[in-house]
Amino acid sequence: MVKERGSVAIKDKKKEKLKIVYVFNGFSEKMGYISNCLPKAVAALGHEVHVIAPNVQVYYNAPFYKETYEEFLGPPITDIESKEIDGFMLHRLAHKNFKTEVDIQGLKGKLKEIKPDIVHTFHLNSIITIRLAWYKLFLGYKFFTSNHVVLSVFPLHDQWNQLSMVSKLAWNIKHKLSGKAISMLTAKCYPATIDAQLIATKYYGIPEHKCILAPIGVSSDVFTPDRNKNRNQFLEKFGFQNDDIVCVYTGRFTEGKNPLILAKAIDILAKENPKIKGLFIGKGEQKEAIENCANCKVSDFMPSNELPLIYQNAYLGIWPREESMSMLDAISTGLPIIVSDRMKAKERIDGNGLTYIEKDSNDLVKQIKKLLADHALYEEFSKVGAQKIESLYSWNSIALERIKNYHDAL
Numbered sequence: 001m002v003k004e005r006g007s008v009a010i011k012d013k014k015k016e017k018l019k020i021v022y023v024f025n026g027f028s029e030k031m032g033y034i035s036n037c038l039p040k041a042v043a044a045l046g047h048e049v050h051v052i053a054p055n056v057q058v059y060y061n062a063p064f065y066k067e068t069y070e071e072f073l074g075p076p077i078t079d080i081e082s083k084e085i086d087g088f089m090l091h092r093l094a095h096k097n098f099k100t101e102v103d104i105q106g107l108k109g110k111l112k113e114i115k116p117d118i119v120h121t122f123h124l125n126s127i128i129t130i131r132l133a134w135y136k137l138f139l140g141y142k143f144f145t146s147n148h149v150v151l152s153v154f155p156l157h158d159q160w161n162q163l164s165m166v167s168k169l170a171w172n173i174k175h176k177l178s179g180k181a182i183s184m185l186t187a188k189c190y191p192a193t194i195d196a197q198l199i200a201t202k203y204y205g206i207p208e209h210k211c212i213l214a215p216i217g218v219s220s221d222v223f224t225p226d227r228n229k230n231r232n233q234f235l236e237k238f239g240f241q242n243d244d245i246v247c248v249y250t251g252r253f254t255e256g257k258n259p260l261i262l263a264k265a266i267d268i269l270a271k272e273n274p275k276i277k278g279l280f281i282g283k284g285e286q287k288e289a290i291e292n293c294a295n296c297k298v299s300d301f302m303p304s305n306e307l308p309l310i311y312q313n314a315y316l317g318i319w320p321r322e323e324s325m326s327m328l329d330a331i332s333t334g335l336p337i338i339v340s341d342r343m344k345a346k347e348r349i350d351g352n353g354l355t356y357i358e359k360d361s362n363d364l365v366k367q368i369k370k371l372l373a374d375h376a377l378y379e380e381f382s383k384v385g386a387q388k389i390e391s392l393y394s395w396n397s398i399a400l401e402r403i404k405n406y407h408d409a410l
Helices: 034-044 107-114 127-139 156-162 165-184 194-204 231-238 260-272 287-291 308-313 325-332 361-373 375-393 395-409
Strands: 002-005 008-011 019-023 048-054 081-085 088-093 095-098 101-104 118-121 142-147 188-191 245-252 276-283 296-299 316-319 337-340 353-356
Touching: 019 034, 019 107, 034 048, 034 088, 034 395, 048 101, 048 107, 088 107, 101 127, 107 127, 118 127, 127 142, 127 165, 142 194, 142 395, 156 194, 165 194, 188 194, 231 308, 245 260, 245 308, 245 325, 260 276, 260 287, 260 296, 260 361, 276 287, 287 296, 308 325, 316 325, 316 361, 325 337, 325 375, 337 361, 353 361, 361 375, 375 395
Parallel strands: 019 048, 019 118, 048 088, 118 142, 142 188, 245 276, 245 316, 276 296, 316 337, 337 353
Antiparallel strands: 002 008, 081 088, 095 101
16 A cells, blocks of 8 residues: 655555665675664565665774774775675765765765665764755655764763853754754664763754664674684684683774773783783784783784684673674673773673773773682673673664564654
8 A cells, every 4th residue: 555645655654575775974894883784684574675875984084994994894985886785785876075074975866766665874963864854855765863972982971061151052053953953854763872862862952752772783693602612713713722711802903992901901910820811803003012912912803704703712802991892792602791881881781791990901900800710600691691682682683673663654
């Protein structure tokens, strides 16, 4: 059944197969980000899924891209193309710069060609989001947004009370007022964490009733809780001994992530127990300093589908500063984790991990020792974490819930 509204066909909300477009401000095929995983999971449910992105890699214009990512992902600017990957169609359109943002040329034309029921973007107030909200008025799709920015990378929250009235007014006019306008055309907004929801509502004007807390997912069929799976392969690949106790970090080696704190903790622990080792998967400015710490091994970035080998064979996963999607992948394998005490998304570690005093390597040593000394607690964390991911964070369950929300909006 099709209902007509002007010249736009609005399909019955009970229609089983939806035509969905996800729009991102960058796309890299080797990553395990939501841009890779959510479209794949939704397509696996039988829906027609398209991803539109500019012809740039993630972080393409970041000062650390060349040093950190180029060897792994390739040049920052990609080909303009359309192709099928992982069950969905990827459309890379020409990019252009808008002030400090990336924009997409030909976006409206591609949307007119696809004729989607649903368009979902992942930024609250970018030039791409503003244009998608505007195009909705003419193309008639249901529009959804998300927010994955958390307080650890949003310094404005801590600075807000010190700002002048003029600065606050300027922010509210530029961001909160336009955010409110966009939200009037938005069916729902999906903040990934509680603090991401706070940012969406307080600083971008998204009404509480339009927010659905929606954590980032995990490919739990890939990151399975098979502890010590392919153990010999892991040991041979990285040169560890079977009785080594490996603490792992994956991600950028930058001040924002600060894996050097973990390396310093391993350096301290190695003096007491030489079997405690550190494994750092990634690249960045802290690489040399990490390598200079005792018992620390460094390896370049790996495709996301190769990371289960790491998490299934490590003893602990440790992310010393900012949140990371990798935390959830690690938890899914039954790996207990340790994170910064400043991380607001405590639901990620409730019952399956510990916090340490951020930037305090001695306190990190203390927390690592706590799990080394309490095997029962370690086993409990391992079990609870894997169960939590399967029930709340698997991409399949998230995709099912998202489709329900899309249908409800039609």
